[in-house]
Amino acid sequence: MKISEFQNLIKDLYFKQDQNRGINGTFIWLVEEIGEFARILRSKEINFKNASEELADIIAWANSLANLLEIDLESAILEKYPKMCFRCKSNPCVCNR
């Protein structure tokens, strides 16, 4: 699936609720997912299924925010990461981004 297709899917699914919640409220949900992911990372044995779900949620909430901000995430990603490191311009990166 393309990055842009996923953004559109998240828009179809959740834009109305995202709009009602607003940017700040939606950001809080993103941060909550970061916290849930952190909790998985600090467990003795990382549960990879749970980690996968939390990473998917982080991506989904970032897409909700992109929709609210009218940001085309695929374009933003391609602009920042154009097949080379944005800082050292190498692939692979030779700095520490």
Place this chain on the structure above:
Amino acid sequence: MKISEFQNLIKDLYFKQDQNRGINGTFIWLVEEIGEFARILRSKEINFKNASEELADIIAWANSLANLLEIDLESAILEKYPKMCFRCKSNPCVCNR
């Protein structure tokens, strides 16, 4: 660009550094990007170019973590968001995920 292609690009670019830094160290970078994005959101007028870059960075660091955890992010996303809300099973969502 497909979600999986971007994950591979981030692997090509940064996997060596990500490995050296480790999961916990890489998570701190993700959280730093969340903080930078927060700073943009709380400014009087949101700078959309900066917001785009920070969202791209959040996605990129989430991909670095997926690489370290050997998680296929596209599969994880499609499994959690299979063209309907994972909770109410509707499209558009009729709950509040």
